[in-house]
Amino acid sequence: MTGSPQQAGWCKKPASPTDARATLKVVRKTTYTIVLLTITAVAGATGNNRVSATVGNRCVLTCPSKSNITTVTWKISRKVGGPCTLGYRADQNKTDRTNCSDSMNWKFRPDRDPALEIRQVGIDHEGNYTCEVVGTEGNFHKTYHLTVLVPPRLTMYCDDHGNPVCKAVAGKPAAQILWVLESNSTPKEEGHDNGTVTVLSTFTAYSTNVTNTTCIVSHPAGNQSMTIACHPPDNNGFILPVSITLCFLSIIIFMAVIYYFKLHSERLCLKTKPPETAPTHSPQDDTMEVEPYTTYVQKENVIYNSVSDLTAEQNLPQGLSPAT
Template sequence: MKIAGKTMCVFVLLTITRLMRTVGNNRVSATVGSSSELNCSHKSNITMVTWKISPTVGGPCTMGYRADQNKTDRTNCSDSMNWKFRPDGDPTLEIRHVGIAHEGNYTCELVTTEGNFHKTYYLTVLVPPRLALYCDNHGDPVCEAAAGKPAAQVAWVLDSNSTPREEGHDNGTVTVLSKLTARSTNMTNATCIVSHPAGNQSKTIACHPSKNNVFILYVSIILCFLSITTFMAVIYYFKLHSDRLCHKTKPLESAPVHTPQDDTMEVEPYTTYVQKENTIYNSVSDLTVGQNLPQGLSLAT
């Protein structure tokens, strides 16, 4: 039990000592294109120092120095990173022409006669946006903060009726577009302010509605009205014409059913007529014959 207690005390003491010798993570930032310096703990009697870099994009790299061999080495590190001074006296790391690819974690591990020390940084690369202010086809001012990192904040002076929109890019930058859709009638100029950790910018512009757009708008309204009027007239014409056709056209009567009795009724009048004609013809013939007989002869009754 005593041994376990002593072991625990030793472990706690070692942990406390290590924490006391360790400096917490530090967040630093650098503007793209500038230079950045990351210093390590200033200790004398350096035995070995190693910088371990883990960028956000790409593979890791290391830079080291050994005092017993008086030798430095580097693995997978670009030429833009190097020792600022002699590593045995000051192991500060210098990054020249900072780029987006340099963003990431940087850890310095230092071995001295006094003990081991390490210090970690997280480097954030700032990309100032390119400010552009222009008037669109409708005469509205548009403010563009292009390819900034992080995304910029866009605002308008004396007017907050804007519609910001963000568009991300593959390299981590963001473009912000803000359009001022409604301005006061007494406002002649529009001022855009872009806020960014790398610096603030502002521009002013005066936009006026395009005369061509106004003319096109009026023409569109007139054409739309004429189209609706023509459509209604065509519908009225076809409706009126269809009503007249309905009044003129009579429904077809159904054909009568033909029966054999109808044939008999049609034949009987013809037969009666023929019989009467034959009787009349016979009478006339008899009369004619009687008139042509010799004297003393008469028609037999």
């Protein structure tokens, strides 16, 4: 028995264009639904929050609290210093810590409350904190980006020109300085190695009648204000140096005048002094000069004769006397 060609081998009837479009729409809707559900699930299980804490204060970072927890791990990556880890295992009821300072610890008991506590926040605590929880309900984790705020130290003073100066020292982030009265000053910033910034602003008033000036420092850690009264500098600060300079110049001029008149008077004396006459030479002076020499020669002769006589007397034979 032979069958018809349709019974021996058959091909599936191709779908019409209308059925293909309907099927494609169903597939798209199903895909969109799966993607949305996945995003919602991830967003519910994962958190990436930005938090801030003021230096010196206490900070607590919470972690998803689930029943039947197996492990809890805090992974900390700070900007300053190496990574830090806090861990808990329920099967061993044991906690461990790696490269974490004593200021960071569990808030209470990790099996009941896996929150992390920073007792005294410092600049070196700034960074990322991630909590990972593994339990029977699944895996959950939450991440925090911790920013440490440092309130600036506010100071005010008057400069040499009598202008108020407002200074917000070592704040993090940089503070904003405002003046109660309108001013056209431009703040200047100076950064430091620890990440803090000092901001300085000089008040320039449009009117010279301003006496009391108020500076307002705006900062995320809190606002501050201070008032100061500056007065324009008096003329004493200018007159004193000028007076000293004039006195010094007067002394120099007086000494120069005295030296000039002294030098001029010596020249006048030299001009009015009579010329010295040459000494006259007389024969009497020659006689006076020769007489001492003659007297000296005569004395020498007398002495010489006396010595000669004595010598001759000593050389004569006995019984003879020199002739007189």
